[in-house]
Each structure stands twice: as structure tokens, then as C-alpha cells.
Amino acid sequence: MKTIFHKFAFIYILIFLISFILIIIGVRTVLDIYFVRQQTDSIVERVSNYEALVNNRYLNAINLTVLQEQLMLLDGYTGADIWLFTETGEMYSTQDNPEPIDLAKYPEIGSDINTVFTGKTTSREVYDENLYSDRTLRVGYPFTIGETRYAMFINVPMPEIEDMISKVSVIIFFSLSISGILAVILIFLITRRMGYEIQVINDAAKYISEGNFDKKIIINRKDELGELATSFNLMADELNQQEKTKRMFISSLSHDLRTPLTNIKGYTRGMLDGTIEADKQERYLKIVLSESDRLIKMINDLLDLSKMESGALVLNKTDFDLSEMILNVLDSFEQVIVNKHIKLTVDLSHERALAHGDVASMQRVVFNLVDNATKFVEEGGSISIRTELKGDKYYVGISNTGRVLSEEELKVIWDRFSKLDKSRGLEKKSSGLGLSIVKEIIKAHHEQIEVYSTEEIGVAFIFTISTQIFKAQ
Helix, strand or coil, X not given: CCCHHHHHHHHHHHHHHHHHHHHHHHHHHHHHHHHHHHHHHHHHHHHHHHHHHHHHHCCCCCCHHHHHHHHHHHHHHHCCEEXXXXXXXXXXECCCCCCCCCCXXXXXXXXXXXXXXXXXCEEEEECCCCCCCCCEEEEEEEEEECCEEEEEEEEEECHHHHHHHHHHHHHHHHHHHHHHHHHHHHHHHHHHHHHHHHHHHHHHHHHHHCCCCCCCCCCCCCCHHHHHHHHHHHHHHHHHHHHHHHHHHXXXXXXXXXXXXXXXXXXXXXXXCCCCCHHHHHHHHHHHHHHHHHXXXXXXXXXXXXXXXXXXXXXXXXXXXXXXXXXXXXXXXXXXXXXCCCEEEEECCCCCCCEEEEHHHHHHHHXXXXXXXXXXXXXXXXXXXXXXXXXXXXXXXXXXCCCCCCHHHHHCCCCCCCCHHHHHCCCCCCCCCHHHHHXXXXXXXXXXXXXXXXXXXXXXXXXXXXXXXXXXX
């Protein structure tokens, strides 16, 4: 199996080899250019000084015999083989028994001679076994004595330059090799630890895939891998919480389903076998009908919530009177409010702007929130309903006095699984899905809803709804 280390090592070694070759070639080229240029400048400077010395000594006049003798001195001064060409084409050299050079065979020499006689210097690297056994630097210089011009070529062997470049290349090679080895070791150590941590995450993922959500990953890193581990732990916690609340939901829902079904079965059997007398059957049939309605509502709530969470809820948005809709909902709770001696405060905005949304869905939101408030408000407590227009949004607040909810309860109040018992109140007639449905409807409208709980206000829900798109002038 190809591990991360193998991949990293292969990629690094490949990059290292390519970089190494390019660096060596680049360094050798730069050093070659540098040393050749430096050597050329040094030769030109020495020959120029010698030219001035000869002109001063021989008063700008010298015969060729004496000049040849002086060239031997210059040969020793520069450590080079010197050629001297006259304007008539004659050649003089410091070599012993030099052979004449066939300019037709070496056209570059003829070209350099013409260039030098124009007053310019030349520099050329040559390697010709017929002339020299080593790589040679040939520098052309316009040597002038008085009015007489010569084309002087100083041929300097370059083994020293080659040695210098080779030594520098060896130093670079060993430096790069050591750094490469150290880098491979570091990559091994880093990727081995990284590979171990990835394996830990992989094992944890397999463990969770088997339905075990209590697995925790401990990775003390501040990079992307650390963020992955943190996100993984958050996911595991969320799945674990969902699993717990799911079990609670199934347990509570099973109880809620069993109770009405048991009642329906018992009363029906009693009527069939004659246990319940005929004059009392109407009463128990009404109970059976009530329990059936309760079951149907619970199932419908579950189906509606599933539809909302899957994004299949279709909204028919229109403009409507928000205040009128709230008052209509309150009519349904008149008897409950009277029976519990609830102090009801209604403060609705007098703005003329209509609300914009799905009327049936928003009416369900208000109904569920008022229903929740009437169940949890204490006997003789207070319920407050207020609306306020801010910009292009209505803010609707529904609050009730009573028990203050803790921070933990507020965090999970919208959860359809864990809220079943807490949302039913003492009457045990609710499916516990009301707040979850409220949340999904508000979400489908792209609005916001928040819940607050303090000693002063009790429990308060505040949600927004947009105003009409086209306002009447």
C-alpha cells in the first residue's frame, strides 16, 4: 500500500534530483562565465600595462627581434602562449618551433584578427586538440607600439578554472546531498506521525460507521488535520446526541401511541362484548373519536415535519393582515385562557403594511406558539403577544410567565426528539413536534426565530416575517 510517506518521499526526491541537476548546471554556467570574464579582464589589464611599459622604454619604436624577446617576458608574466600578427599577415609566437596557422582551416582566428585590428578586444574559449591539449581561453588585444599596430592573442590554459569550478560543484553537491538526506528524514518523521493520526481518524470513522458514536479523537495540532479531528469529534457528538434523542423519541412516541390505541381497543371491546352498557356507549365513542383524532394529528405532524425537513414544503405566499390572523388564532384559545385565569396582553402594530408569506403556515406558527404558552403558563399567569414593524420586517413576540428554561434546555428546544415530554405540558395531549414544525416553517420562509428565558419575562419567542412586496400608495 502506498503510504503518505512513500508519496512524499518520491515527490521530494524527484524534485530534489531535478533541482539538483538544474542547480549544478546553473552554478557551473555562472561560475564559468564569472571566472572566464575575470581571467579575461586580468589578461587585458596585464597586457595593457605591458604595452605602456614597452612604449615608454623604447620611445614608441621597436624592431621585431626585440619585440619577440619582450614577448617572451610577457609570456612569463601572464603564463600564457602568445601569438602576434602583423598587418601584413606575419605571425610570431612564443612557442618553440611554432607551426604556421592555416587561417583557412580556422576561420574564427581570422575573424578575431580582423576584429582586433579595428581596436577591439576579443575573448573566446576554444578546445582544439590540433592546437592545444586543454581547454584554452584566447584573448585578442590590439597591441600598439608607436604607430605600428599588432593583433596579439594570449592563449591561457584553463585547468585551474576547471579545478575551481569542479571544487565548488563538489561542495554544492555534498551540501545539497546532506540537506536532501535531512529533508527525507524530516519528511519521514512528519509523515509517519501524520499517517498515524490519519489512521486514528480512519479507525474512528469505521468505529462510528458501526453505530458507536462515543469515539473521541485526541490530536493536538493547530493545522488542517487538527481542524479535521475537531470537526470529527463535533460530528460524533452530534450523532451521539441524535441517537440518544432518537431513542427517547421512539420511547416517548411508542408510549403516546400505545395509550390512545389501548383506550380505543378497550372501549371498542367493551362495547362489543356488552361490558359497556348501551346508554353509555355514546360517551365512550366520543372518547374513541378524540383518541383517533389525537393519533391522526400526531401522524400528520410527523409527516409534515418530514416533508419540511426534506425541503418538499410548498409555500403559497400572499399578502395578509398579520394582526387579523393573530386575533383569529387567539379566538381558539379563549376557553383555555378563561379556565386558567390567564392575564392576556395584546399589543399589535397599527401600521398599514401587510405581511407577506404563506398564510396557513404562518397561522400554524402562531397557533403552536400560543398553544405552547398556554400549556406552560402557571395558573393566573400572564401571556403577552406583541408585533412591531421595523424596516421591511414585522417582529412578532409571544411570551409567557412560568418556569425559566436553562441554557441547556434552550439549546435543544427545537429538537423534535428530545422535546417530546417537555413540550406536552401537564395535559399530555401534544405530540411534542410543535416547536420543531415552527422552526422549519420559519426556515422555509427564510426568516429568523429566537427564544429567550429570564426571570422577568419567563419564556419569549420572537420571529420575523416580511412585509408585502408591493405596497399600496
